[in-house]
Amino acid sequence: MSCNDGSASTAEEGVYELVDPAILEHGIAIVGMACRTPGAQNIDQFWQLLREGSHAIRFFSDEELLAAGEKQELLQNPRYVRANGVLEGVELFDAAFFGYSPKEAAITDPQHRLFLECAYEALEHAGYDSERYNGLIGVYASTSISSYLITHLLPHQEKLAQTGYFSVLQGNDKDYLTTRVSYKLNLRGPSYLIQSACSSSLVAVHVASQALLDHECDIALAGGISIQVPQEQGYLYQEEGVLSADGYCRAFDAKATGTVKGNGVGVVVLKRASDALQDGDIIHAIIRGSAVNNDGAFKVGFTAPSVEGQAAVIASALAVAEVDADTVTYMETHGTGTAIGDPIEIEALNRVYREYSEEKGICAIGSVKSNIGHLDTASGIIGLLKVVLSLKHRQIPPSLHFEHPNPQIDFENSPFYVNTSLADWKSPKAPRRAGVSSFGIGGTNAHILLEEAPPVASQRSSLPYHLLVFSARTATALEKTTEQFIAWCQQPQELPIADMAYTLQVGRREFSYRRVLVASDPLDAAQALAKREPSRVLTMYQDGRKRPIAFLYPGSGSQYLHMGADLYRTLPVFRDAMNQCVDILKPLSGIDFLSIVYPSPEQQASQLQQTLYSLPALFMVEYALTQTWLSWGIAPSALIGHSLGEYVAACVSGVFSLEEALRLVWLRAQLLDRLPGGEMLSVSLSAEEVAEFLDMHVSLAAINGPSSCVLSGTREAIAQLVALLDEEEVDYLRIPVDVAGHSPHVEEILDAFRDGVKQCELHAPQVPFISNVTGTWITEEEATDPEYWVRHLRHTVQFSAGIRELLKDPFLLLLEVGPGNTLSIHAKLQAAPERFAAIIPSMRHGLEKQTDVYMLLQALGKLWLAGAAIDLAQVYHPEKRRRVPLPTYPFERQRYWIDPPERGFSPALASQQSNEVQEYAAPLTTYERPALTSLYKPPSNEIEQNICDIWQHLLEVKQIGIHDNFFELGGNSLLATQVVTRLRELFSVELPLRSVFETLTIAKLAELVEEKMIESLESLPEDDLSEETIQGLFS
Structure with missing residues (x-):
């Protein structure tokens, strides 16, 4: 046989032998990342900023500061520093993507919104869809106080009253940051907030890692965010304070006067390292160990750092990681650039690392705060991301603004040195390792030891496409x-x-x-x-509905040499099914059918045109193709075969076992092979039009369509028929068979075939299929009656009627499972043009040049486009493929933002506004209708218009249509409560809250309101049914 098995190499050999056992036991893999920082909107831009040594702090003009609300007298203060790390686009959000109404989005803290976007991006970066992931995904994160609530929302008391204070609280309180992510992304693992001031987000990574090791979840999202608005704002410098005198963070430098504020967000996706290696995840870095502690009272004050506390947490992390300190060659420090903090941090590091080595200048240090400022609760996660990217690229970015060391730091006698330029990261003793520190005001310290990812090679794929x-x-x-x-x-x-x-x-x-x-x-x-x-x-x-599929199995004449050869070489399921059929047929026939379908060059190629060989060969290919589709999760809800194809349909449906189906097909092939030679002709005429050509030598073998029939007869009769058709200029095509099937010529073999069927065990169909004999759904009685299969051999194939029956289901997809596209063409001739995309061949025609693999994968793609239920995870089985970083979703972000009022805000003013507020205040703004699955249709009556007005007011969306889904527009249970309240007041009807959940659209809700109003009328005494009463109810 000319086809080799073509199987690709199996799982990556030797992967686990290359990995430190400690990593497999308690290592945590970082498999996905996302961030937004000053000067960078994604991970790639962040790395570019780092490696280029960019300073992303923005310095403001007086005009910018005044426009943002700063007072003129403040700008004239010589201690006022006009600098901040600005995060671009904080007012933007893709509300529709996450199911927020515009109103809900506008009252939600940008910290919650951007953290949600980054959580989604990070999962995509890791290659995971939370909707399809079966394990538990936990969320561990931190956020700063909501300045948006204080400066932008609280001044608008009328807005808050109209919205509801609890709704505002949910969108702005820290408590709901992680749980909102879990709700919106359908994450079912633990979800809670972690707050320890500046060290919060690194503590979150530690807690998430412990949760993974304790098997509380299978994937963990960890990170933090800090956005303080307005961002166009400076600060007053205070001597020996935290903030810099000039807007530059000069960590460890003699000129350092502090740090500068910054805004940003970072998220990592974590898995147990053993799981990540097993699951084929791309690992960006390994967390070898982590530790968290608190300084306690052993320091000068609550806000002061502690050498003892910092040294203890670093030593604990090293112990957990089971690595020697002298193998750590980079340290991302807390590095705030303060006169007190920097020397304490280096002293703590020296204490720990000098216990391992007396070498000097062996470990580089740096601080990302020199690039983008101090991101408060998000500072730790951003430092971690810097190190992960450095490990991936094997380069250490420069720490900025360092010229001469702080005089209280003796770097010359220290293992550490400040790295001031982009440097290749060399680590001769061990894999590249790095530490990350983050220390919070109040004394909670966190330290994490990272190691570069172990090398894992991707497996070669057997698929050419x-x-x-x-x-x-x-x-x-x-x-x-x-x-x-x-x-x-x-x-x-x-x-x-x-x-x-x-x-x-x-x-x-x-x-x-x-x-x-x-x-x-x-x-x-x-x-x-x-x-x-x-x-x-x-x-x-695709409208979201999972569409059912019917499999169409072609019959004789569709076969060709080497049909499915590419599939046999590349797809194990197809190959195994073909081999299974060969193994069953060989004892029955004494023939190696694989060599018939795939002959070597020296073998005769003409055998496949003989019925004796073509029928079993076709069955094998169609059965193997079916098993391939089934392995990809594509299961038919209906079946139809053409002549021989009905045997495949019956086998797939469970009427025959595979063994008995092949025995019957082989019997049929043998019996037909005994008959005198005949021919079959496909003609472009209707059943009525071919009647004039029928006689005792020419029969109507199949009706394939309104103008497509197959005629069957002796060779002499068909030759005469061809001459007539030529005279009348009728299109025809010779079918490559050597018998006159479905005609009186087969009657001499019917008894022998009947005896063969009686020896089979026939079962009721488990999947409905169309009968060739009747053109409609086969019954259990027919399928299990040997006489039916005798009639099937002799009678005209009613394929056209069968296709009409299938097309009655407007959502049914038709997939041709066999060589060529003949049945697809016949189906399209009876279908409306809009259904053509739902009729799909899956194997090339013998004359087509495209490969079988290309055709099959394109058919798979067409099914996915049309909405078929597919298990795409099985397409590459049993290859071990990897999830790799690719571009993430392009959010269509719009401005959802409530500006602060021009006049100043005070609690007294807020109280006064609250007392004056109207019950239903006008919205501050309205937003355009988002992209929805429904087409816009305006209200058609007064009830629909009134409900539409209520929805538009509550959701703050223009042009809501009567078929738009309330929850797709961003509605929620709290807004649904307000809808019911307004309907009660407007129409004097009592509706339960569930009515909004059950009706979903204005049109359905209007019908329900009208029913309730009619019920109210019917319950009134007849004397009260005045014209004024009726008009009052419906006005």
């Missing part, structure tokens, strides 16, 4: 997703396209706007996507 799937919530986001991926592929790539395809398939949420491409490599993908090649780049909108 790969299915890339893209989806987005809106059409414009889909285009942005496509452009991002094009740009990604055009960069120098070390990632295999198989891993990229796998990550897109399993690590991205599935949205309604969809696009697919089958490509061979990243450059091929980029070129096809850039051109939007219509034959390759397929795009469709």
Whole structure:
């Protein structure tokens, strides 16, 4: 046989032998990251900022500061420093993506909003879709106090009263930061806030790591955020205070006077290292160990740092990590640049590290605060991210503004030195290792030991082509997703396209706007996507419904030499099923059917055109293709076969076992082979039109469509028929068979076939299928009656009627499971044009040049586009593919922001405004209608209009349609309560809260309101039913 098995190498050999056992036992893998900092909107930009040594602190003009609300007299103070680390775009948010109404988004602290976006990005960066992940995902995070609540919301008492104070509290209080993420992303692991001032986010990483080791969750999100608004604001410098005199953080320098404020967010995705290695995750770094403690009272004051406390936590982390200090070659310090803090931090490090080594200048140190300022609760996670990126790129970025050491720090006799330029990270003694410190006011100290990720090679894929799937919530986001991926592929790539395809398939949420491409490599993908090649780049909108599938099995005439050869070489499931059929047929026939389908060059190639060989060969290929589809989670809800194809349908449905199906197919092939030679002809005529050509030598074998029939007869009769058809200019096609099937010519073999069927054990169908004999659904009685299968051999194939029956279900997808596209063409001839995309062949025609793998993957993509339920995680089975970092979702961020009032705010004024507030205050702003799954339809009556007004007021959305979903617009249970209250006041009807959840749309809710109003009328005494009463109820 000419086809080799083509199997790729199995799991990565020797991976675990290369990994330190301590890592497998208690190591934590960082598998995903996301951040936004001053000067950087993502992880890649952050690394670029670091390696270039950029200073991202912004210095403001007087005009900017005055516009932000600073007072003129403050600007004239010589101690006023006009600097801050500004995070761009804090007023922006993709509310619709996360199911927020515009109103809810506007009253939500930007810290909550941006942390939610970064949590989603980090999971995507790790290659995980939380909706499809079966394990527990925990959230551990920290945030600063909500300055947005204080400066922007509290002055608007009328807004707060109209919204409801509890709603405002949920969007701004620290307590709800992590639980909101868990709710919005459907995360079911532990979820709680961790607050220890500046060290909060690094403590969160420690707590998350412990939770993973204790198996409280399987994935953990850990991080922190700090955004203080307005950002265009400086500060007053105080001698020996925390903040710098000039807006520069000069950590460890003689000129250091403190740090500078900054705003930002960082999130990491953590897994147990053993799980990450097993699951094929890309590991960015390993947490070898971590520790947290508190200074206690052994220091000069509550806010002061402690040498003893810091030294103890560093020593504890080293002990947990089980590494020697002299193997740590970089230290990301707390590094605030204060006169007291810097010397204490170095003294604590010296105490610990001098116990291991007397060497000097062996460990570089730095502080990210010199680049972007002090990010308060988020400072620890940002320092951690800096180290992870440094480990990945094997470079140490410069720590800025260091010239001469603080005179209280003796670096010359210390293991440490300040790294002031971009340096290649060399570590001759051990894998690259680094420490990260974060110390909080109040004395809670955290220290984490990191190690570079162990080397793990990607496995070669056996597939020559790969299915890339893209989806987005809106059409414009889909285009942005496509452009991002094009740009990604055009960069120098070390990632295999198989891993990229796998990550897109399993690590991205599935949205309604969809696009697919089958490509061979990243450059091929980029070129096809850039051109939007219509034959390759397929795009469709899918409404969210999982659509059922019918499998269509072709019959004789569709076979060709080497059909499915690519699939046999590359797909283990297909190969195993083919081999299984061969093993069953060989004892029955004495023939190696694999060599019939895939002959070597020296073998005869014409055997496959003989019925004796073609019928078993076709069955084998169609059965193997079915097993492939089933392995990908694509299970049919209906089946139809054409002639021989019905045997495959019956086998898949459970009427025959595989063994008995093959025995019957072989019997049928043998019996037909005994008959005198005949021919079959496909003609472009209706059943009525072919009647004039029928006689005792020519029969109607199949009705395939309104103008497509198959005629069967002796060779002489068919030759005469061809001459007639030529005269009348009727299109026809010879079918490559050598018998006159489904005609009186087969009657001499019916008794023998009947005897064969009677020896089979027939079962009721488990999957419904269409009968070729009747053109409608087969009954249990028919399927289990041997006489039915005799009629099936002899009678006309009613395929056209069967297709009409299937097309009655408007949502049914039709998938041709066998060689060629003949059945798909017949189905499209009877379907409306809008259903053409739902009729899909999955194997190439014998004359097509494209490969079987390409065709199959494109068919898979078309099914996914149309909404079929698919287990994409199985496409590469049993290969061990990896989840790799790819561009994340392009949020369509809009401004959701309540500006502070121009006049000053005071509690007394707030109390006065609160007393004056109207019950339903007008909204401060309204927002455009978001992209929804429903088309806009305006209210058609007064009740619908009134409900529409209520929704628009509460949700602050313009142009709400009567079929728009309340919760898709961003509604929630609190707003639903207000809807019910307003309806009660407006229409004098009592509605339960669940009515909003059950009706969902204005149209349905209006029908319910009208029913309640009619019930109210019917309950009134007849004397009270005056015209005024009725008009009052409905006005």
